[in-house]
Amino acid sequence: MKQIITITILSLALFSCGNKETSVEDLAKNGSLTELRAKKKELGQQQTEIKRQLTVLEDKINELDNTKHKDLVTTLTLKDTIFKHFTEVQGDVETDQNIIIYPQFSGTLTKIYVKEGQNVSKGQLLAKIDDGGLSSQLAQVKAQTELAKTTFERQSRLWEQKIGSEIQYLQAKTNYEASKNSFDQLEKQLGKTNVTAPFSGTIDQIITDQGSLVSPGQSPLMRIVNTNNMYVKADVPENYLGKVTEGSEVLVDFISLGKTYTGKIRQVSNYINPDNRSFSVQVALPNKDHVLKPNLIATIKLNDYVANNTIVIPNNIVQKNGKNESLIFMFIPETDSTGTVKQTIIKTGKEQNGETEVSEGLKSGDIIVIEGARTLRDGQEVSIK
Numbered sequence: 141m142k143q144i145i146t147i148t149i150l151s152l153a154l155f156s157c158g159n160k161e162t163s164v165e166d167l168a169k170n171g172s173l174t175e176l177r178a179k180k181k182e183l184g185q186q187q188t189e190i191k192r193q194l195t196v197l198e199d200k201i202n203e204l205d206n207t208k209h210k211d212l213v214t215t216l217t218l219k220d221t222i223f224k225h226f227t228e229v230q231g232d233v234e235t236d237q238n239i240i241i242y243p244q245f246s247g248t249l250t251k252i253y254v255k256e257g258q259n260v261s262k263g264q265l266l267a268k269i270d271d272g273g274l275s276s277q278l279a280q281v282k283a284q285t286e287l288a289k290t291t292f293e294r295q296s297r298l299w300e301q302k303i304g305s306e307i308q309y310l311q312a313k314t315n316y317e318a319s320k321n322s323f324d325q326l327e328k329q330l331g332k333t334n335v336t337a338p339f340s341g342t343i344d345q346i347i348t349d350q351g352s353l354v355s356p357g358q359s360p361l362m363r364i365v366n367t368n369n370m371y372v373k374a375d376v377p378e379n380y381l382g383k384v385t386e387g388s389e390v391l392v393d394f395i396s397l398g399k400t401y402t403g404k405i406r407q408v409s410n411y412i413n414p415d416n417r418s419f420s421v422q423v424a425l426p427n428k429d430h431v432l433k434p435n436l437i438a439t440i441k442l443n444d445y446v447a448n449n450t451i452v453i454p455n456n457i458v459q460k461n462g463k464n465e466s467l468i469f470m471f472i473p474e475t476d477s478t479g480t481v482k483q484t485i486i487k488t489g490k491e492q493n494g495e496t497e498v499s500e501g502l503k504s505g506d507i508i509v510i511e512g513a514r515t516l517r518d519g520q521e522v523s524i525k
Contacts, residue, residue, distance in 0.1 A: 210478065210523040214511035215471045216453075220504045223452050223497045225445035225490040226391065231374025231423070233436040237339050237366035240347070244332040245269050246355040249348060256346050260337045260364070267335035267361060269354065274333070278326045285319040292316035341366035365434065370427045371406065372438045375418040383444045384408060390423055391441040394432075401425055445490055451498040457510050458488065458496060469516050471507040471524075481509055483518040 162171070167179055243249075251268040254260060295312035298304045345363040348354060354361065372392055376384055386408055392401045407422040423440060425432060458466050465485050473479040486501030502508070509516065516522065 210521050211512055211516065212525045213471070213481070213509045213513065213516070213522045214525050215507050216510045218451055218453070218502055218504055218506045218508060220449040221452055223445075223447040223450050223490070223492070223495070224443055225492045225497075226441035227380060227444045229374045229376050229440050229442065231372040231392075231438045231440050233370055233425075233432050233434055233438055234373050235366060235370050235434055237341055237369065238363075238434050239338070240360045240363050241266070241335060241338070242357055243269055243335060243354045243359055243361060244356050245271075245329070247272055247333065247353070249350055249352050249354050249361070252346065252350045254343050254346075254362075256343055258343045260341065260343060262337055262340045264337045265334055266337055266343070269333040269335065271330055271333045274326065274330050278323070278330055281319065281323045281326055285316070285323045288312075288316040288319040335361060337364060339364070339366055367427055367430050367432065367434075370425050370432045370434075372403070372423045372425060372440060373420060374423070374438075374440050375413065375416065375420055376442065378412055378417045378419060380442065380444060381419060384421060384442055388443070390443065392423060392425060393439040393441065394436065395439070396437065397431060399431075447489070447497060450489075451502045451504065452495045453498055453502070453508065454510060455491060455494050455496050457508070457513055458486075459513070461485075468502075469509040469513045469518075470502075471509055471522070473507065477524045478521065479524075480519055480521050481513075481516050 164179065164183075167175060171179070246269075248270040249267060250270045252266070253268070254264075254266050260266065292312040292315070295304065295309050299306070299309040341364045343362055344365045347360045347362055352359070384405065386405055388405045390403055390405060392403050393399075394401070403423040403425045405421050406424040409420040412419050421440075453468065457468055459468070461467055466488050467483055467485050469481040470484045471479055472482055484501055487499045489497035489499045491497070509522070511525075512522070
């Protein structure tokens with residue numbers, strides 16, 4: 141009997157191994173309507189059984205998991221730090237070497253030797269103005285001056301030898317000095333026909349074209365700019381007068397450039413503007429890459445307060461109670477990941493960049509809730525994310 145049962149079981153096993161179950165894809169492609177309905181019914185029964193089993197498991201998990209119903213929070217362990225507060229004022233980038241060059245002589249602009257964007261050195265020849273025959277006059281006066289000089293030198297030697305009259309000596313001296321003065325004046329006038337760079341810099345703009353008639357004070361020729369020595373000038377409210385001193389380091393933000401520079405106050409004005417009750421400051425800036433340009437808008441951050449070894453917390457975790465007191469939730473650990481929260485009243489100080497200085501109520505080593513605190517109540521059990 142045992143052998144018959146064994147043979148029967150083996151036969152069934154072999155039969156089931158030899159008949160693989162048809163996949164849903166194959167059945168959908170080749171199966172009949174009756175077979176499709178039967179398969180759908182079978183899968184529905186399996187789905188119902190799986191849902192039942194999942195419900196049993198979920199109920200048991202909820203029964204055994206002590207942290208399931210506890211709110212999840214994120215915590216921060218506090219430590220002493222340095223807190224700095226900055227006051228922001230608006231300013232503009234300036235340079236003392238940003239001028240428009242005007243001619244010093246009337247005439248035709250005969251030659252321009254530079255182009256826009258060109259770097260030039262102090263004293264370099266930039267342009268030439270027609271002298272209107274002044275060079276010919278200078279050559280003539282030069283010859284007269286040399287003759288007057290020779291006459292004076294000879295008359296002087298004769299006078300030293302007591303030869304000739306004093307009046308002859310004085311006339312020769314006067315003629316030479318007058319001729320030399322005329323020569324010097326003409327040479328100086330002729331020098332004004334040369335337009336030279338007053339300082340080293342860059343030719344930013346050519347304003348007057350070559351061949352134009354120009355005159356002093358009326359015909360702008362070109363703009364020259366030196367961007368090496370740039371600074372920011374800003375007006376600061378008078379109540380910061382005692383807190384802003386020469387040599388103080390400040391931060392300068394350029395929103396348009398997306399850059400922040402560290403500079404030093406190089407000058408503090410001694411004059412209070414009665415119109416807006418402010419005084420001006422100048423902040424020297426490095427400009428090695430020459431990205432700073434005159435009139436660029438800047439934000440100066442003046443460090444007006446520093447606190448050493450203080451507690452700083454994020455602004456957004458500070459709440460207010462009915463008495464308008466500031467409060468936060470401290471975390472009291474019970475295990476590595478669970479604990480209770482304690483509502484704590486604190487006193488806050490200055491704020492800067494999303495952070496608040498805490499003057500009372502917290503100390504180094506305290507653990508506070510920084511995420512998930514808005515829905516908590518005093519003494520509530522929580523779990524750390």
